[in-house]
Amino acid sequence: MGYFFIWKSLRGRCCCYKFNDGDRSALYFEVEQGKTSHQAFQHLIGFMSLNRRKFLVVLGAITGAAALGTLPAACQPISQTPPEDQSSESGDTFQLPPLPYAYDALEPYIDAETMRFHHDKHHAGYTKNLNAALNKHPQFKKLSDEDLLRQISTVPEDILITVRNNGGGYVNHKMFWEIMSPDGGGEPTGAIATAIKETFGSFEEFKQQFNNAGSKRFGSGWAWLVLDGEGKLKVTSTSNQDSPLMEGMYPIMGNDVWEHAYYLKYRNNRGEYLTQWWNVVNWQEVNNRFEKAKA
Numbered sequence: 001m002g003y004f005f006i007w008k009s010l011r012g013r014c015c016c017y018k019f020n021d022g023d024r025s026a027l028y029f030e031v032e033q034g035k036t037s038h039q040a041f042q043h044l045i046g047f048m049s050l051n052r053r054k055f056l057v058v059l060g061a062i063t064g065a066a067a068l069g070t071l072p073a074a075c076q077p078i079s080q081t082p083p084e085d086q087s088s089e090s091g092d093t094f095q096l097p098p099l100p101y102a103y104d105a106l107e108p109y110i111d112a113e114t115m116r117f118h119h120d121k122h123h124a125g126y127t128k129n130l131n132a133a134l135n136k137h138p139q140f141k142k143l144s145d146e147d148l149l150r151q152i153s154t155v156p157e158d159i160l161i162t163v164r165n166n167g168g169g170y171v172n173h174k175m176f177w178e179i180m181s182p183d184g185g186g187e188p189t190g191a192i193a194t195a196i197k198e199t200f201g202s203f204e205e206f207k208q209q210f211n212n213a214g215s216k217r218f219g220s221g222w223a224w225l226v227l228d229g230e231g232k233l234k235v236t237s238t239s240n241q242d243s244p245l246m247e248g249m250y251p252i253m254g255n256d257v258w259e260h261a262y263y264l265k266y267r268n269n270r271g272e273y274l275t276q277w278w279n280v281v282n283w284q285e286v287n288n289r290f291e292k293a294k295a
């Protein structure tokens with residue numbers, strides 16, 4: 001026995017997870033233009049992070065899609081019963097968001113194994129550690145994740161380093177998955193394209209500055225395009241998991257230059273990773289973030 005849940009991703013993709021009873025393995029299906037791909041999905045983290053309200057939405061999606069006949073045969077729900085321990089992590093303040101695409105969707109630029117460990121281990125770890133720290137000072141659970149970083153100076157000393165590192169890691173990676181796409185790459189579009197040209201002179205000049213920020217970051221960190229406190233675009237970088245939000249700036253887009261983001265495929269060649277990463281940049285989402293920040 002098992003069950004499925006599906007949802008429509010932000011980019012209009014129909015995704016379907018099949019979970020097997022009795023263990024935490026599952027199969028992942030992404031339905032795109034009538035094709036179904038699947039691969040092992042080893043952890044129930046994405047599902048376990050769903051709260052009950054979302055789960056009911058999922059059941060509605062299953063029922064609706066099945067009624068419309070839009071699901072492939074392999075994705076017909078066979079049970080709508082959640083596992084007994086479904087609620088074990090639903091009380092956490094911050095939830096690990098599922099990847100909006102399959103682990104191998106960004107191949108050949110980012111390999112599936114890197115994506116699996118990056119999301120299921122590293123991002124999951126930041127999420128777990130952040131929630132554990134906030135349990136010691138629950139008044140901070142009222143803040144949004146971004147506001148928590150904006151107000152990092154008010155966080156008590158005993159959890160400050162943990163929240164700084166893991167709260168930054170949580171928010172940074174939430175953005176990171178969304179600003180990449182298997183349909184990404186090419187040149188920017190929309191308002192961000194105009195703003196980049198006005199600020200940097202050309203897209204190529206912007207890319208060079210951004211890549212320099214990433215290659216010159218010693219050790220682990222991020223390269224960023226931010227909107228600064230005066231509403232101007234700027235290229236910068238941060239160390240570790242520090243976020244521009246901690247410095248009064250808004251991260252429009254960022255590239256993760258920790259070795260865990262590229263070492264399996266690119267080894268020590270961070271420069272090549274930085275160059276190839278542009279092939280997966282989701283400009284639509286970057287533009288969404290820009291327009292939201294400007295509003």
Ligand SMILES: [Fe+2]
Nearest residue numbers: 122256258261
């Ligand atoms: Fe990372």
